[in-house]
Amino acid sequence: MYEFVSGPLVWVAFIVFIGGMIIKTVGLISLSKKKDKVVYNHLNLDWSMRSIFRWLVPFGSRGMRENPVLTIAGFVFHICLLAVPLFLLGHNILWDEAWGISLWSMPDRIADWMTLFLIAAAIVLIIRRIVLPEVKIVTTSTDYILLAIACAPFITGYMAYHQWMDAKTITIIHILCGELMLISIPFTKLSHMILFFLSRAHIGSEFGERRGTVTW
Amino acid sequence: MKKNNIVLYAAIAGLALLWFVCSAYAQDEIKLLKNDSFIDRERPGAVFSHTLHADKAGIDCLACHHIYKNGENVWDDSAETECAECHKVESGGKTMPLMKAFHTNCKGCHEKENKGPLTCGECHPK
Numbered sequence A: 001m002y003e004f005v006s007g008p009l010v011w012v013a014f015i016v017f018i019g020g021m022i023i024k025t026v027g028l029i030s031l032s033k034k035k036d037k038v039v040y041n042h043l044n045l046d047w048s049m050r051s052i053f054r055w056l057v058p059f060g061s062r063g064m065r066e067n068p069v070l071t072i073a074g075f076v077f078h079i080c081l082l083a084v085p086l087f088l089l090g091h092n093i094l095w096d097e098a099w100g101i102s103l104w105s106m107p108d109r110i111a112d113w114m115t116l117f118l119i120a121a122a123i124v125l126i127i128r129r130i131v132l133p134e135v136k137i138v139t140t141s142t143d144y145i146l147l148a149i150a151c152a153p154f155i156t157g158y159m160a161y162h163q164w165m166d167a168k169t170i171t172i173i174h175i176l177c178g179e180l181m182l183i184s185i186p187f188t189k190l191s192h193m194i195l196f197f198l199s200r201a202h203i204g205s206e207f208g209e210r211r212g213t214v215t216w
Numbered sequence B: 001m002k003k004n005n006i007v008l009y010a011a012i013a014g015l016a017l018l019w020f021v022c023s024a025y026a027q028d029e030i031k032l033l034k035n036d037s038f039i040d041r042e043r044p045g046a047v048f049s050h051t052l053h054a055d056k057a058g059i060d061c062l063a064c065h066h067i068y069k070n071g072e073n074v075w076d077d078s079a080e081t082e083c084a085e086c087h088k089v090e091s092g093g094k095t096m097p098l099m100k101a102f103h104t105n106c107k108g109c110h111e112k113e114n115k116g117p118l119t120c121g122e123c124h125p126k
């Protein structure tokens, strides 16, 4: 079971994730060429980059400055979400064994804390959706499901590392959760990990190049 | 009084013998691989039974121990057994770094034989 989950299924997950994101991105761009040609008249690299940059740095946009709690929780969440799986020793050992490549890896102690920070940030994000009426009204069950999908690899990875319950079973569950998350990305709004850049380029250019105002 | 002393001495000698036999027996068998070359350890060492592998599972010594001469494994009982003698923690040449040498050897066979542990927690229990 472990061999299947950590072998062929990893390939399936990565192919669906990367292939799906390429198809989705190319598809959306070609759709915009058909339906929204006008955008390309004022698409501008300078405004695109400025907009992307402003929305990638903490408190770089007005919305972030007005909602410091959301901003901090959001940035902690995203930084841990990317950094922990990429620089985790356990993951790098497996990549090295499977493909002969590996990245720098951080001490497990740090990964362990970042995992807890991510879970804490997710709890703040969930509470925010429940407590703030203006957020609650636009929240659907999908939002909670996606938060759960993103957190599940962290909760189960933490359990596997600390060897709660049966180490082998938990590790298998962890890998399945990780694969579920990767596969979900192209089919859900988790695809904003790529589409974010397109939207920011679009909106930044639309407002900057065309109307001469900033969107941050 | 004298008789009591003899019993006491005999008991002490018996315990000492027991301790000696036990510790000698324990030294025979490697149970935990914890190589000193890893300075900032991340894991608590790996469980490993030399007897289980070499005797009970009947694995050839050469599956784990090697000295290569002209591409041939010429290891024998009197040769070097310590992996860290040749495999260094930081790979500074063409020999595999130490951790990878252990993992490749152990997990490689467990995968091939479909027997023995493959997940971190099974080999590195807390």
Ligand code: HEM
Binding pocket: A006, A010, A013, A081, A084, A085, A088, A090, A091, A094, A108, A111, A112, A113, A115, A153, A154, A155, A156, A157, A158, A160, A161, A162, A171, A174, A175, A177, A178, A179, A181, A182, B120, B121
């Ligand atoms: C897709 C296949 C994946 C595989 C094969 C895999 C495998 C593993 C393994 C073997 C461990 C180590 C467990 C231990 O130390 O005993 C681990 C830990 C962990 N993984 Fe994954 N993983 C995968 C995906 C993911 C993803 C997508 C994420 C997050 C987005 C993730 C987050 C974590 C975390 C947070 C830990 C524990 C960190 C800690 O608390 O020390 N994993 N994973």
